[in-house]
Amino acid sequence: MKPPIIDHMASRETNRRERRIQRQRKAILDAAAELFAQKGYVSTTTKDIARAVDIGESTLYGYFTSKQEILQEILNQQAAMVDSLLVHLNDLHGIESFVDLTDLLLDRLLEWAIYNRVVIAEAWTHDEILLSYVIVHWQPIMERLKQFIHTRVAAGIFRPIDPGFGARMMIAIFIASILPVLRGVEPPPTPATRHELAAALVEMIVNGLRAQNG
Amino acid sequence: MKPPIIDHMASRETNRRERRIQRQRKAILDAAAELFAQKGYVSTTTKDIARAVDIGESTLYGYFTSKQEILQEILNQQAAMVDSLLVHLNDLHGIESFVDLTDLLLDRLLEWAIYNRVVIAEAWTHDEILLSYVIVHWQPIMERLKQFIHTRVAAGIFRPIDPGFGARMMIAIFIASILPVLRGVEPPPTPATRHELAAALVEMIVNGLRAQNG
Amino acid sequence: MKPPIIDHMASRETNRRERRIQRQRKAILDAAAELFAQKGYVSTTTKDIARAVDIGESTLYGYFTSKQEILQEILNQQAAMVDSLLVHLNDLHGIESFVDLTDLLLDRLLEWAIYNRVVIAEAWTHDEILLSYVIVHWQPIMERLKQFIHTRVAAGIFRPIDPGFGARMMIAIFIASILPVLRGVEPPPTPATRHELAAALVEMIVNGLRAQNG
Amino acid sequence: MKPPIIDHMASRETNRRERRIQRQRKAILDAAAELFAQKGYVSTTTKDIARAVDIGESTLYGYFTSKQEILQEILNQQAAMVDSLLVHLNDLHGIESFVDLTDLLLDRLLEWAIYNRVVIAEAWTHDEILLSYVIVHWQPIMERLKQFIHTRVAAGIFRPIDPGFGARMMIAIFIASILPVLRGVEPPPTPATRHELAAALVEMIVNGLRAQNG
């Protein structure tokens, strides 16, 4: 009887330790992301990160094998977030839910603003990151959007536009609307403002600028 | 008679030297921009730049006082290019010339693709560069676009949209259309393709996605 | 009971570390002073200093923030030594104790020979060092000497000489007597020799060269 | 007849050229000495020197083979000046001419103030310079002074002091009196002031500080 109990306790112990480790990893990741976002990966020193988490510089190496690995973990988590967007995209139908959906996506993107900012920065100067992380993970989303447009073009709801081009424009409008927040020069919108923004985006995408009575 | 001739020759000599210096500066600037675009400013070493121009590392310092100054000159030249766009923006009227204008701007932006890529990269992590270079020089362009939209909204040609929002969306669509080229993962379009792209962009901006018979 | 003990141990640990750091700083300072004295500050490289202490070049920067700071610390310590001379100068009276005092000052100056040599070298070509370190810290000593001379002139013990001039000459004679040792071309005197020297100096200052029966 | 004339002209030409070269060498030497005096030899760049003479940096190498050679020439000229002092020292007799002589030596030393300052600076950190230049050239002067003192001690005019010690003290008093001028923190004295100074120095050396009625 004892051994199981010991095992159980050991397991609880192990879990507690495991959780503490995960908590610390998360703290390091968040601090590093903040710094990478502000100064860029190369200009952020391991000393900077350690000071931000208030641990010794060499303690970092108990949680990550290198500074590079910290970045990779940030990229991984952001990629997971992008992947999760697809779940929401799978019920694109009426215009109403389209606005709600847009709102939801904006929310997700803004919640991960700092991680996104890091990814954008690094993908801009590293081909490998652009190809392995950004393009790979956004590809399914692009496909879903293309399919969405294609369906509506076939149904005569949308003009006969190239779906790939349309999808890219959609994402552009989408991202551009929150760029200053991602960049860190504007505060995140309130939920209400964000919802208005979502509505405006959808209208812009669907109707463009021309007056409807034209 | 002799002094003038001597002067003349001296002047010619001086000009030749001056031209050689300018040519070399340009070569360094281009090589540096290419490297900054690919690896970022901090990760590019002065040794990299020197090797790319095939000169000694210390020779760089005969043309620029520091690595930092090389970057600043790149930013300055890009800013001058942005300023020059305004000239073209001053005759925005019919839709036809709007497409031509868009084509022209795309052309300018693509011609300076590498410099633009550097500016985007650095502005993304340096507030000072974002504020002093990017925002300062794009501001007049934004103003011109807002005015353009405002006029058309007043005339009932455009929907009653917020001009600021509209202008930002215009630029977003504009930039997004050439982002892969700026980023260096797609080759620049041929003039014909570029013109088609310009037409598609204008249609997207003006008409959105909705079918006209809707 | 345990916490106090732990604190105590921690404190002991901290003290041990602190002492080790101070010991290392002192070793670096001494090695640097030796090199600065031999080759001058600018001609001494950080590599030279590191090699003399048998540590890596970058290890220096764990103890001092810059090569400049090493020099400043040397200047500071020498200045503190000069300041401490004043304590001894405050009982200048009989001729006997004047010799003993001179002996004491020579001893102090020679003990810090290398540091003094560095200060002289640097003050010779840096106005800021001359004014901020040398003149500032020797000023009180000069004042004390002037006062000493002034009193004796008033009492008819000394000839009616300008106290400022006299004080400067006293220091000149004083320094000159140990210049070869400071310069490093003669070994330091034994205590006995030094005491004889002190007596000769005092006699020189007080009696000059003229025969007393003159 | 022609060849001689040609020779003569050539010679005149050669002389003119020679003189021009010597004039330029002197200009370089003076400018370099000024800079070496202010910032030290190592901290003075060849660019500094060239700018001070208003010639190209590489032009220096038409007159001197290296920066080191410029310093050596400065040392040589200063050494020649020191040698020339000996001429004056050869009629040391009455006390009156002793003051005049001191005045003369001060004059010579001050005229070459900048060169002296350079020599002192370099001899302070370079054993070779101290031994080969300073000590070698001051040795005969020291000998002459020792002889001077020895004679007077034998004649009962001076106290029975060690001639070597006395000679060194004489030079110390001598140099110390003009140290601030050599160092460049005081302006050179007028001839009248200088003569007073000479008298005071001689009195200090001969009579010390003690009142004569003592």
Added chain:
DNA sequence: CATGAATGAGCGTTCATTCAT
């Protein structure tokens, strides 16, 4: 597990000197 101390590799920059003109 946490960390202070140490360090090799590499950075941007300077400078005495050479060389083609």
Added chain:
DNA sequence: AATGAATGAACGCTCATTCAT
């Protein structure tokens, strides 16, 4: 003879990483 241009060697300093405790 004069010089602008070029450069190798060396400098002071930083930083990601290792290691003994």
